[in-house]
Amino acid sequence: MNKIKHLSVTRKIDYATYAGVILAFAAVTILQRLDMVSRSMEGMLIPICCYVVMAVSLNLTVGILGELSLGHAGFMSVGAFSGVIAAMSLRDMLPSEPLRLAVSMVVGALFAVVASFVVGIPVLRLRGDYLAIVTLAFGEIIKEIMNCLIVGFDSKGLHIALNISGTVTIDSLGLDETGYAIIKGAQGATGTDKIATFTAGFILVMITLVVVLNLVRSRAGRAILAIRDNRIAAESVGINITKYKMMAFVTSAALAGAAGTLYGLNYSNMAAAKFDFNTSILVLVFVVLGGLGRIWGSVIAAVVLYVLPEALREFADYRMLVYAIVLILVMLATNTPAVRSMVGKMIPRRSKGGA
Amino acid sequence: MEFLSYLISGISLGSIYAIIALGYTMVYGIAKMLNFAHGDVIMVGGYISFCVVTYLGLPGWLSVVVAMLVCTALGILIEGLAYKPLRQAPSLAVLITAIGVSYFLQNSALLIWGASPKVYTPIVSGQIEMFGGSLKISWVTVVTVVICFIIAVGLTSFISKSRMGKAMRACSEDKGAAQLMGINVNRTISTTFAIGSALAAVAGVLLCSFSPSLMPTTGSMPGIKAFTAAVFGGIGSIPGAFLGGILLGIIESLAKAYISTQLSNAILFAVLIIVLLVRPAGLLGKYVPEKV
Numbered sequence A: 001m002n003k004i005k006h007l008s009v010t011r012k013i014d015y016a017t018y019a020g021v022i023l024a025f026a027a028v029t030i031l032q033r034l035d036m037v038s039r040s041m042e043g044m045l046i047p048i049c050c051y052v053v054m055a056v057s058l059n060l061t062v063g064i065l066g067e068l069s070l071g072h073a074g075f076m077s078v079g080a081f082s083g084v085i086a087a088m089s090l091r092d093m094l095p096s097e098p099l100r101l102a103v104s105m106v107v108g109a110l111f112a113v114v115a116s117f118v119v120g121i122p123v124l125r126l127r128g129d130y131l132a133i134v135t136l137a138f139g140e141i142i143k144e145i146m147n148c149l150i151v152g153f154d155s156k157g158l159h160i161a162l163n164i165s166g167t168v169t170i171d172s173l174g175l176d177e178t179g180y181a182i183i184k185g186a187q188g189a190t191g192t193d194k195i196a197t198f199t200a201g202f203i204l205v206m207i208t209l210v211v212v213l214n215l216v217r218s219r220a221g222r223a224i225l226a227i228r229d230n231r232i233a234a235e236s237v238g239i240n241i242t243k244y245k246m247m248a249f250v251t252s253a254a255l256a257g258a259a260g261t262l263y264g265l266n267y268s269n270m271a272a273a274k275f276d277f278n279t280s281i282l283v284l285v286f287v288v289l290g291g292l293g294r295i296w297g298s299v300i301a302a303v304v305l306y307v308l309p310e311a312l313r314e315f316a317d318y319r320m321l322v323y324a325i326v327l328i329l330v331m332l333a334t335n336t337p338a339v340r341s342m343v344g345k346m347i348p349r350r351s352k353g354g355a
Numbered sequence B: 001m002e003f004l005s006y007l008i009s010g011i012s013l014g015s016i017y018a019i020i021a022l023g024y025t026m027v028y029g030i031a032k033m034l035n036f037a038h039g040d041v042i043m044v045g046g047y048i049s050f051c052v053v054t055y056l057g058l059p060g061w062l063s064v065v066v067a068m069l070v071c072t073a074l075g076i077l078i079e080g081l082a083y084k085p086l087r088q089a090p091s092l093a094v095l096i097t098a099i100g101v102s103y104f105l106q107n108s109a110l111l112i113w114g115a116s117p118k119v120y121t122p123i124v125s126g127q128i129e130m131f132g133g134s135l136k137i138s139w140v141t142v143v144t145v146v147i148c149f150i151i152a153v154g155l156t157s158f159i160s161k162s163r164m165g166k167a168m169r170a171c172s173e174d175k176g177a178a179q180l181m182g183i184n185v186n187r188t189i190s191t192t193f194a195i196g197s198a199l200a201a202v203a204g205v206l207l208c209s210f211s212p213s214l215m216p217t218t219g220s221m222p223g224i225k226a227f228t229a230a231v232f233g234g235i236g237s238i239p240g241a242f243l244g245g246i247l248l249g250i251i252e253s254l255a256k257a258y259i260s261t262q263l264s265n266a267i268l269f270a271v272l273i274i275v276l277l278v279r280p281a282g283l284l285g286k287y288v289p290e291k292v
Helices: A002-006 A009-033 A039-064 A072-089 A097-123 A128-148 A198-217 A219-229 A231-236 A241-264 A277-290 A295-335 A337-346 B002-031 B038-055 B060-086 B091-113 B139-161 B163-173 B175-180 B185-210 B220-233 B238-259 B264-278
Strands: A149-154 A157-162 A180-184 B127-130 B135-138
Touching: A009 A198, A009 A295, A039 A072, A039 A198, A039 A219, A039 A241, A039 A277, A039 A295, A072 A097, A072 A128, A072 A149, A072 A157, A072 A180, A072 A241, A072 A277, A097 A128, A097 A198, A097 A241, A128 A149, A128 A277, A128 B220, A128 B264, A198 A219, A198 A241, A198 A295, A219 A231, A219 A241, A231 A241, A277 A295, A277 B091, A295 B060, A295 B091, B002 B038, B002 B135, B002 B139, B002 B163, B002 B185, B002 B220, B002 B238, B038 B060, B038 B091, B038 B185, B038 B220, B060 B091, B060 B185, B127 B139, B135 B139, B139 B163, B139 B185, B139 B238, B163 B175, B163 B185, B175 B185, B185 B220, B220 B238, B220 B264, B238 B264
Parallel strands: none
Antiparallel strands: A149 A157, A149 A180, B127 B135
């Protein structure tokens, strides 16, 4: 007990974050055993894990690196499709589902890393709103390319084609009789094995938290924070701006890729259009409402805001309208000086950027 | 001949993007915010015009006027209720609020007009035939290009000549100094939103005449593309938005015709990225060196 008292405030918050996630997982698992989780709730568990990972990883780019990214769903898309391809191709080689899921997630993360290098090298040279619009552009480009992707698998291995002319279909691949389609262009992935599990989601969330929190508390993390707070000052004390920006950006993309794989392997059908601009925005809303740079905030915001439209079911058609109004009101309430000072009196202010 | 007709349809589409981009760029120049709800104002403009023509049976040109009035009021209302309290807030908070407004408009439209697409009757119909019928230009195209040109010229002279235009330029340069010179900053910003929204209404009507199906999400993709056009030309610059819009329309049309329909947006955005890498402030944008 004495040991806990000596920990710094940020450390305590970090441990509390881990503990909170573990407790939530334990509670949900127990409730599942007792059959007290509704069907619709059960279907949301894995997507919630995916969005928590997405929000925490985007917080690394937006909150901690301080660069607005509007294309985070693009990396999720890359991860989802490469992960699905990996999982389906390894069907015979790796019969064990958890192992196949793990390998697929690594593949998804790796492809997202490659994509983030391609995107990051030009993007991170730009600043502010220009950077935002270019990430948006990359997100859209990735979406369109995925929309053209046609992949099949047979005894000879993977067959990949790009439907650029609009006339290529799965039949153009010339699969032999043992072959099956994995991704069918605009229809997206079809007939995917649903091998994602809630436990895997929980493990991914924990890995994400460990990676992000340790990165932020490390020497590299302090360099990234320094770049956010004052780029010129950071550069003048010898911090390699490009290197640390890339580090944050690539880590963020890798986690998004793994989350995408988990998401893709949770549905038997998934179209590329799912990962559009609106998905990027959805995750950005989680991050901003959870608090920039505040990791536990992102976790809670992702869970609450993902469940909220579901909880608003009784409003039926009005639920997205209510969601929009809630969003605007929260932004107005938290950013109006009068409300801020009132809240400030009730809660003693903590230093900015505290986890 | 084929090339010419693709080029003309590109210019026409580009004119619509240019009108939307003008609204974007004005608002950005003065309020320094990415107004993601702008695309949805276009959609509202389209629906209002649709309703006036279909339910009230009034002529098309009158529906444009009504749409402009409604959208202007809407623009002022949105600005006053959602953006004005956030003048001092960090830009991300304003961005999220704009996204909230965008959701709000889309879902209100969904509740009022339903999800199924409405078939919009173009405000002008018919076409001109040239070169013995080998080149056909629809009147919508001609009207779109002419309107865009008039708006661009009008807006440029308004910004450079009128008192309000001068106030707008002053506010975009330095709000604090503008206020000290006796300019009503809040009113100037509201006026900018009003003009931008009126332009969005015109764009909405033209867009629906161009591709006559109207849905609650009709405005979002053209909105994003027009935003791209504004950045392409140099955000904050009126001639830049005009140029960027037209170029983007031409690129999209030619990419669809000669490269790939599937990848036309990807090509569009790739061009944007390349331009921004060569000219980080856009084609006509001012590059402001950073002072330490």
